[in-house]
Amino acid sequence: MRRTTTLFGVSVLVGASALAGCGGSRSGSESGAGNSAPAVAEITMLQPEPSQGLDPNLAASDASRIPMAMMYETLTERDASGKLIGALAEKWESSPDGKTYTFTLRDKAAFSDGTPITAEDVKFSFDRMKAGEVMKGLLSTLTGVEVVDPKTIRFTLAKPSSVFPETVGRPGSAGILSKKAVEAKSDYFVQPTATSGPWQLTSYIPKGSATFEVNPGYPTPPKIAKIKYTFSEDPAGHAAALESGSGDIANIGYVDAERLKAGGVVQVLQSDALAPLFWGWDRSKPPFSDKKVRQAIAFAVDRESRQTACWSGTGGITYGNILRPWDPNYTEINAYRTASRQESVAKAKALLTEAGWVEGAAGARTAKGVSGMADGAPFKVTVPYESNWPAAGCHVQVLQQNLKEIGVEVTPEKYDPAAYWGDAAKGKFAMYHGGAGASGSADLYQNWFHSKGSLTALTTHLDDKSIDAKIDDALAATSPEGAGAIFKELEQWQADELPMLVIGYQWPQVAVGKRVKNFTAPLDADSANLVRAEVG
Amino acid sequence: MTAKTMVVTTAPKAAVRRRMPLRTAIGSGLGLLVVLTVAIGPWVIGKDPYAIDIANRFAGPSAEHWLGTDELGRDVASRIASGARATALIALGAVGIATAVAIPLGLLTGFLGGWVDLVVTRVVDLFLAIPSLLVAIGVVGVFGASVTTTVLALGLSYWPFYTRLIRSAVVGIRSRAYIDAARVLGASRWRVIRTEILTGLAPLVLLQTTVLLGFAVLDEAALGFLGLGVQPPQASWGSRLAESREFILAQPELALVAGVPIVVAVFAVNLLSDALRDRLDARRIS
Missing domain, CATH: 3.10.105.10 (Dipeptide-binding Protein; Domain 3)
Known part of the structure; x- marks a missing residue:
């Protein structure tokens, strides 16, 4: 009977949502266990689909910024204590009047296709950001980007700014792109390749999941080699997945967090954020x-x-x-x-x-x-x-x-x-x-x-x-x-x-399965936290 | 020769006491419970369904709160009773709209036939090709979620198959001999429709309306669950289901309490409509 099936269907939907992310391989599995192949540290994250896309000039929501931060690295980032440190940049200095900043790139930094990250790529990325919706306000005082040499880039500002190094470290949005790769494909951002972040996107199934694998050219390679990124927006379903062990990292509801914390099933990480x-x-x-x-x-x-x-x-x-x-x-x-x-x-x-x-x-x-x-x-x-x-x-x-x-x-x-x-x-x-x-x-x-x-x-x-x-x-x-x-x-x-x-x-709150170690802060801060994490 | 008159007397038969079938009794009992909840529930419970009491959230059942409290410390029983009214209003409104559209259209197409029948029936077929819940979601999407929109959305999603049903019944009645007789006797079309066809349709309308009420309760719940029905803080059975979903792992009793009234109401309506069908089914009676 149609009406009967309607309610039944709703029940099934609830169940299906609750089980979202339960399918597929056992998350965090050590692939290759039992044979001679090296173990691959793999985890499953449950996150909303980046429905705004993966173009940092267009996508500003956390749903997009989290995967973008995994794929596109910035010049600066914050360490575990919140201190601003270099990411792709090895160092930077400002002029005495605070209007010029010069960044030196790390020697070994490379895109996921192996090509080195150069000052030309940085210039291309910032010229693009200046014209884009997401960063143009933050970069309104940026008047010039000059390539000094292949590893040195100079930014000129109309007014002094003490926060410019922080601005160029905005996770996801201020990511450095490969000029060659972006210009080669008009639909580059559908499934970006040759990316600068700790992981590269290897598959993307709309309404389903994405897979990220480690970028071998990243200066400090992450310990988690593979991340299955399942698209899901149901906090109750995330809690169920974490509880059953079929998910490793996810946002969960506050009531579920209290319950899971009390049961010692997962780690619940919160940070005192200015949100x-x-x-x-x-x-x-x-x-x-x-x-x-x-x-x-x-x-x-x-x-x-x-x-x-x-x-x-x-x-x-x-x-x-x-x-x-x-x-x-x-x-x-x-x-x-x-x-x-x-x-x-x-x-x-x-x-x-x-x-x-x-x-x-x-x-x-x-x-x-x-x-x-x-x-x-x-x-x-x-x-x-x-x-x-x-x-x-x-x-x-x-x-x-x-x-x-x-x-x-x-x-x-x-x-x-x-x-x-x-x-x-x-x-x-x-x-x-x-x-x-x-x-x-x-x-x-x-x-x-x-x-x-x-x-x-x-x-x-x-x-x-x-x-x-x-x-x-x-x-x-x-x-x-x-x-x-x-x-x-x-x-x-x-x-x-x-x-x-x-x-x-709102304190960002992320539930993390017990197997994931050294994950210290919520996801939306930066992918740096994920880079430091490992499967133990 | 005297005529003999034989008087045959028979002992009076004991009155046959017809027992109410079990399902009718259960349906009536549950239906009465639902009706009482709608009619006097909020008054009997006597709590403000909107009053929050944060210090007392997720409290269990007690003399103060018969069904406990929800995530904002509101009295669950009063929200169920208050929600019953919203759900009943939506169900009755939606079925009312569907009936008001379906009866004239069904009569028109079934009785007149010809190109009117052709055009209207094709339009109905077009609507039947779209799942009714999808139509409802579309209407809510265009006009925004509210009680009024939900009534309209469900009403508009029910009229096509209801119209089809009425049309088929009218076509059947139209070919009966007593309709021809009425015409031969000079009855006007309006008189035939009014006195013969509508009278013949009454049992079907009564039955279909009852069945649709059950459908409407379920669909209100589905729309509410999807966040497209009655909007918070107003309560309805569907919205209670949606509100409890967030806490389904930590406080599953909230979802259970939200779902039980829906099951009871639909079960009651289904049992009663079955009983009504048996009662009105002429062949079965004969």
Whole structure:
């Protein structure tokens, strides 16, 4: 019966999802065991398909950046302690005025086809990045790329930048490409060959899986020789695969993580990353054009509840800061921390009343003398969130209950993820949910707060010349202390002004099977963590 | 000669007590449970289905929370009862739309025949070539997910085969002798349709509507599970199933509690429609 099979089909789908990645060879198998062939360390990763493709100029999502970081190496990268070190670059130096950077490439670095990586390839890659969507904002001050000799490349900037070595190490996006290989094939990025990263792509089955094998020309060859990269987006299925041993590395849900950690089945790696979760808003019109309203919301949002409910207690929370405590420019701000929930609600209500949103029947807030709003208009807001992000749905539902306490009606709206950020950039949303990552204070303020920042239109929507000038000054500062003083000032300013409301952080969380050793940090940081890992 | 009158008397027969078939009894019992859940469930439970209690998330069944709490500490029983209303509304709405489209079209094509029948039947055939759930997903994709869209989506996915069914029945009834008799007696087309054909269709419509209700509950669950039905935080049985999926390994009881009402409702509808079919099947009765 058709209808009966519908439900049965759904059940089968659940089961199939849960078992995703279970097929194929035993992950991490030592191929050749039992015969004389050398053992091949192999693991299975369960990750979303890179649906945006593998062109670093077009693909910006983590789903694409993770495999791209495995295939395309950058000039710099971070080591296990977070220190910036050379990747393809052996060393670099800057001119005294901070406008010129010269990088020297490693002698032995080669693409996977054996051809050496030269300064010409680096120039080609950066000229391409300057014209591409993903990196053009970050490289907006880059005015020239000059080949000094086959192993030396010089970058000239319009303004001094202390963060340029960090920018050229952006995993996946700032990868170095083979000029010869890219120019030889118009469809090169369908299945890229001759790549600079630790692994090379050897097969790609759409909607199925990809296979990566080690790049023999990589300067520090990874110990894991082969990676089966199964496309899957089901965190519950990933947990089941990790538990059964048919998967080795995957993102899993927070509830499953707690369960698996308690059972000692897998290692769950989290890192205190600067990956703010925030509420964005349209400050060009009421109600959020009024700072008091924004501050009222900041008081009303119950950060602990959100963290407990949506992240099983993991990840950080903040009452004013955006930067994390490990950032050298961090100074604790507790602008919206109170002694109790009752006090927070009382402060929020008082601010709303001051802003002209008076309490009416059944506690609902209505406008009274609010500029741009008719008297009696209710305080109602539709809050969209990405439909493919379960935690976002959870956040909005917690927000709905939090704001109900102060008389603000929130209607959650599940939104098409493909259109979400485009519409956020166009200013279609009065208030919306967001989350993104930054590497540190310079990256955050340059790309989220500067009018020319790559993420400004998606986050703060700022177009303020005085803020731009401060950020430019911080980036051009010749001493870390000079830059730090400005970043601290900006941090205080945003906590008061609230161009966006940061409420916490999503800590990248990766579950790793017990056989994988020395894997120390989440995947989306860089493939360097995977390079250091081994099958034990 | 006197006439003798023989009076034959018979002892009164004990009234034959017809026992309700077991499946009808079970179907009625489960159906009543579903109806009561929809009608008075939220009132009896008396909890706000949207009120979150983070400190009490994933709590087990207790006197306070009969079926425990979910991932946000909301009362599961009240969300099931509240979701029952949304699911019932969607099922009834969808079947209502399908019936409202199918009966006039089926009557028109079956009774008039000719080019009207040809054109409409080809259009119906075209729609029948597309899986109904795919039609529903398409409608939700275009108009966005909501209760209204789900009703519309399911209604639009049901009308083609329902129209086909009605048309076939009308063609069968149209050729009966009593229809010819009515015509000969001067009854107008409208009168024939109204008094003869519609009356003849009534059992079929009743039966098909019941069967479709079961289908609609399942399809609402499927759409909800895919995230295309009722949107959170509003509850429906399908959306509860989707919400519980994330925790299916850690808290499997949530998925179980979300699935049981769907099974019960569909099982009840199926048993009742079988009973109804037996009751209305003239040949079986004769």
